[in-house]
Amino acid sequence: METEVGVEGNDEAKHKECGIRKSSSSLSSPKQISDPVVYKLVRVEGDGRLVPATDDELMEVESLLIDDRCGKHVVADPGQTVGCISNEGSSSGMAQLKRLEGWSQPENKKVDPDKLNGRLEEPVPLLAPSLSESHLNQSGSVGECSHPPDELVAGGSPSSITTKPDFSRLKGEICLDNLSIKELHETFKATFGRETTVKDKQWLKRRISMGLTNSCDVSTTSFIIKGNKFVKKGNEEGCNGIYGSFAKDPPIVNQKGLPTCHVGQLDYHKVVPERRLENHNLDDNSGSDDHQKEQRAAKRVRKPTKRYIEELSEVESKESNERLLNLAKNSGHDGLISPKSHVRLVRHVSSGGRTVITRLDSLGGSGIQVPCVSRVRRSRPRKNFMALLKFNPSSMGMAAALVEKALDDHGFPPDDGNENRVLKASSTPEHVHHQFVGVPEKDKQFSVMSVVGLGNNTDLKCMNSNEDSDDNVVTVPTSKGGIRRKHHRAWTLSEVMKLVEGVSRYGAGRWSEIKRLAFASYSYRTSVDLKDKWRNLLKASFAQTPPDTGMNSRKNTGAMPIPTPILLKVRELAEMQAQVPPNLSLTKVAGSARKIVHEKQTGFL
DNA sequence: ATTAGGG
């Protein structure tokens, strides 16, 4: 019963990661609720020193276990490679753990077992995780483990519900095995946004895989990224239901010999368990989710008055940093914040390189104000992946990331919240979220400190900044009495991709659907926004193709161009859905596309 | 409440 940890060999060793090894087989036992597995989690510093795990780390592990439990019985055959939408929530979690298990073996070579034992023999009891049903809420269903929903397979092919994706195989072997150390380093950097000096190929591969895995939904729409090209891929047609439009195009060849990664998207909200340690022994798999939520909400602080919020904000403008640090330090793991919290940005004041943002966190109706710090990027957004890899959201985190990498600096703004550095590759959004949340109510405050920054580098940042609650988006009153959004939220690549995928799934026009399903976490994108964006995309996709307007030399003219592959997909979707501008429609749309349209439409009916 | 389109 022990857990070793990945070795971080570079200067950013604080950035902890972990490979997890569980020696107990009790996970397969359904009654493990009362039979907690004991884990030890340590972090290995750059110098090889072992550092005891912190609570958050433990919880992180726990979450994996939860996923495991949730998904275990669903994952009947890990050998299969077919993704299935209806099981994505649980299966991907399972896959993740499985990978972790697998990876941990070689990890032992790096960590002297004796050292480990000597240092951490105080086993840290990991309480039996509570099975969470609510984390699947985003897809509209509860208890997905036992009752895989088919609603996502919209009118569609029942074909796919039998097998599971095993991306470890794909990514671990197919993609990374052939890479040189140098290439792996490149990929690593692209994945995590930082360099690594680790020479161990295995380690690199594992780490990258893990990072990618954590960023992608392994079961929904998938893309193949080959070097500079972003391509649809096709082995999940069945799972994409009638809208498996991403599936048919021939892969485009890559230019740089970068890894060809087969990825999809991972929606953390579906994978991540919502519940934490607190009711471990009492929790069971049953019970009304809503009920539980209510209970939790009840424990929470009451919503501060507006005035309080304002006053507090004033105060924070002064002692912001200090306060935050203290907040973090004082906090334990008692800061239980639902991942579903909606963070509203209320106000922010800059404070020396950092921006203190006061957010109103609405948790199950009650709002709490949450201060957090967001480092202001002084120059352009990070070029690497991570800028686009959201913790949260679903979707094409991976694809987006790869695309971004491939396109190098295309000028897309990072997702709001994406500018956050990846603190834990294997962390779950929930944990990340907690790290930066605090509730300053009078003197009472609680939050969870980022374990990551334990030593120095207390890198506080606002995660989950992507949720400005509907009614509280930063708006500015207009002269005519109406209100207008204050800032144009530049569309992120990943957002665009999500939109594209949404359209491919639900069809253009179903904006509210897409909004609800694909943009659930982006409350600042209204269905109208989606529509507008799609309109723009459409225009762009059909405009840019033919002549290329000669003006190709002008690079980042502020509004970066949407990556061609995406535009291509847009165009294709438009063709399929017969929403092509009349003048151009005759050009290229042959019979094939129409056929597809037919099929899809019938399936839809 | 949602969607389509024009501004």
Added chain:
DNA sequence: CCCTAAT
């Protein structure tokens, strides 16, 4: 993005 008309 906003606004409005139509549904």
